[in-house]
Amino acid sequence: MFDSVLIANRGEIAVRVIRTLRAMGLRSIAVFSDADADARHVREADTAVRIGPAAAAESYLSIERLLDAARRTGAQAVHPGYGFLAENARFAAACEEAGLVFIGPPASAIDLMGDKIRAKETVSAAGVPVVPGSSGSGLCDAELADAARGIGMPVLLKPSAGGGGKGMRLVRDEAALADEIAAARREARASFGDDTLLVERWVDRPRHIEIQVMADAHGSVVHLGERECSLQRRHQKVVEEAPSVLLDERTRAAMGEAAAAAARSCGYVGAGTIEFIVPGADPSSYYFMEMNTRLQVEHPVTELVTGVDLVELQLRVAAGEPLPFAQEDVRLTGHAVEARLCAEDAARGFLPTGGAVLALHEAAGDGVRTDSGLSVGSEVGSAYDPMLAKVIAYGPDRATALRRLRGALADTVTLGVTTNAGFLRRLLAHPRVVSGDLDTGLVEQDAGSLLPDGVPPEVYAAAALLRAARGASYGQNTQAAQAGWRDPFSATDGWRLGGTPAWVPYHFRLPGEEPVTVRLRGGEVRVGDEPPVAARLVEAADDGRGLSRADVEYDGAMHRFAVAESDDGLWLGRDGDSWEPRDHDPVEAGRAGAAAGGDSLTAPMPGTVTVVKVASGDDVTAGQSLLVVEAMKMEHVISAPHAGTVTQLDVRPGSTVAMDQVLAVVTPREES
Incomplete structure (x- = not known):
């Protein structure tokens, strides 16, 4: 067994690998970019080394810098984690050439299974059923379009070189094929450096079920059951669980045998996952989609139901040890569910969102596990994937696991960074999720019903407490306070001589909504007509510009707001509002789009402009695609709000932009 391992990754996966290395008595070596200099994985590793600037291409994706870090730190092995170079055959080969043990499959297996077209041909020859689709690699746009028409709509465009849903496009309208092929190629090229595409038949109401396999260098291949990964958004997994409620023992065994056959067909060694698409109405008709030649994000649910540490198995297999058990020894006990906590609104x-983590509480307790790369002060930016942590719950049955996970998400606090925790809680309570009636389109279909409805009373309560802490009350003359003297009879805390404090009212307005009155008295707060409740302000900071700002974490969701005074009350602004009121006039703190004007196109998120399709002076039509902004591996198309002329264009490809930054202005034509 080697004694030192360099982890060629970051964030929660690096922290996860470090945990097993420490338990096995092995030295952990972390790498970090400038953006991660103070990251949790850097602090928890035994050794850490800088590998470059924030840009992934110059740090985490640089084979040369990673190998140099391994040489300088005396590493004997490299764990690639997942993402970045985890499925890069050139990296695996380079590690071997440098005398390092690559904790993963041979480069030949990565290369074969990394090409979806060759992978399908290989496993099909081994008797594994595959999804009907195009054949041959290197198809041009016209050939792809012809293949799609031959298969029949709807079809799925997929990058041959990648995974994780990046670059995948579901096309239902034949007229949209050209644009979707171009977009898929662009995203594939940006994510994987290869824009080769294939096209497959779309299976209606599909379920996504994957089988965890483990193979050693002595010819043994076992599977450790399945994971249900059907809850997805934009082809990205959101919630995963093990086992699947869809499969009976016979189908489970058959899919497991097919997965093992697929692994043998490419000479696989190590941990891998065989992904299948399964028609919900006929689970016995399953089709091979692809193989992930690495550890998966969702591996904890398999660990919890099998009692196996998959990272430890990876390390032992990479060191040449045989698997310590046979297929008949694998038992699935209980149920586990995982939710991906992401920086997104x-x-x-x-x-995508971002910011500094101001306060952090990660769920723990009976049957609850959190795999996270966060710590207080962590800066979440747009340079890397938006996933921050995984919250996992285990129970003797599915209902218990779901209940524990909902509670764990409610107990998770990442104050300062808006996450999808509240959305995940509502998703886990969805009737179809509770019953197990899943498919890959469920999240997209019902996303609207899973969004928060209005501003919770707790946000208004926190705003009132914050304003009271500033010593300001609507309609109160603060001249004496500014002079350094406090008149008890003008106090804003409801003080009364020899009597019970009075309720102090604060009248709040959100732009375009009805006013809300919050009353404070001592340690009590009352929102509107609701009964009073005990409340206190834990921490607050002044921005020095006459605005009070705060973040409130409530019911698994974060609400960011600011409060400012005007003659007709206190104005409450929400996350996404413009916080640059002219002359500190709170009435100007309205929506960024309104402040910039209806002709202006603003960045919906911090990121990078990847495509500019127009020039200043061009005439455009309503809805025409003008720009593409990319952040955290997600593209957002900026379209013309109306027909008109591009009279201002402030960016070019490669420009880094902030949220709500004006990108272009489209002045409408008179007839519009």
């Missing part, structure tokens, strides 16, 4: 179309 469900209320704003799941746009």
Whole structure:
């Protein structure tokens, strides 16, 4: 067994690998970019080394810098984690050439299974059923379109070189094929450096079920049951569980045997996953989709139902040890469910978010596990994937696991960074999720019903407490306070000589909504007509510009807001509002789109402009695609709000932009 392992990754997966290395008495070596200099995985590793600037291409994706870090730190093995170079055959081969043990499959297996077209041909020859689709690699756009028409709509476009849903496009309208092929190629090229595509038949109401396999260098291949991964959004997994409620023992065994056959067909060694698409109406008709030649994000649910540490197995297999058990020894006990905690705002179309983690509480307790790379002070930016942590719950049955996971998400606090925790809680309570009636389209179909409805009373309560802490009350003259003297009879805390404090009212307005009155008295707060409840302000900071700002974490969701005074009350602004009121006039703190004007196109998220399709002076039509902004591996198309002329264009490809930054202005034509 080697004694030192470099982890060629970051965040929660690096922290996860470090945990097993420490338990086995092996030295862990972390790598970090400038953006991660103070990250949790850096602090928890035995050794850490800088590998470059924030840009992944110059740090985590640089084979040369990673190998140099291994040489400088005396590493004997490399664990690639998942993402970045985990499925890069050139990286695996380079590690071997440098005398390092690559904790993963041979480069030849990565290369074969990384090409979806060759992978399908290989496993099909081994008797594994595959999804009907195009044949041959290197198809041009016209050939792809012809293949799609031959299969019949709807079809799924997929990058041959990648995974994780990046670049995948579901096309239902034949007229949209050209645009969707171009977009899929662009995203595939950006994510994997290869824009080769294939096209497959779309299986209606499909379920996504994957089989965990483990193979050693002595010819043994076993599977450790399945994971249900049907809850997805934009082809990205959101919630995973093990086992699947869809499969009976006979189908489970058959799919497991097919997965083992697929692994043998490419000479696989190590941990891998065989992914199948399964028609919900006929589970026995399953089709091979692809093989992930690495550890999966969702591996904890398999660990919890099998009692096996998959990272430890990876390490032992990589060191040449045989698997310590046979297929008949594998038992699935209980049920486990995992939710991916991401820096994204469900209320704003799941746009990526960011910021500093001001306060952190990660769920733990009976049957609850959190795999996280976060710590207080962590800066979440747009340079990397938006996934921050995984919250996992285990129970003797599925109902218990779901209940524990909902509670764990409610107990998770990442104050300062908006996450999808509230959305996940509502999803886990969805009747179809509770009953197990899943498919890959469920989240997209019902996303609207899973969004928060209005502003919770707790946000208004926190705003009132914050304003009271500033010593300001609507309609109160603060001249004496500014002079350094406090008049008890003008106090804003409801003080009364020899009597019970009075309720102090605060009148709040959100732009375009009815006013809400919050009353404070001592340690009590009352929102509208609701009964009073005990409340206190834990921490608050002044921004020095006449605005009070705060973040409130409530019911698994974070609400960011600011409060400012005007002659007609206190104005409450929500996350996404413009916080640059002219002359500190709170009435100007309205929506960024309104402030910028209806002709202006603003960045919906911090990121990078990847495509600019127009030039200043061009005439455009309503809805025409003008720009593409990419952040955290997600593209957002910026379209013309109306027909007109591009009279201002402030960006070009490669420009880094902030949220709500004006990108372009389209002045409408008179007839529009």
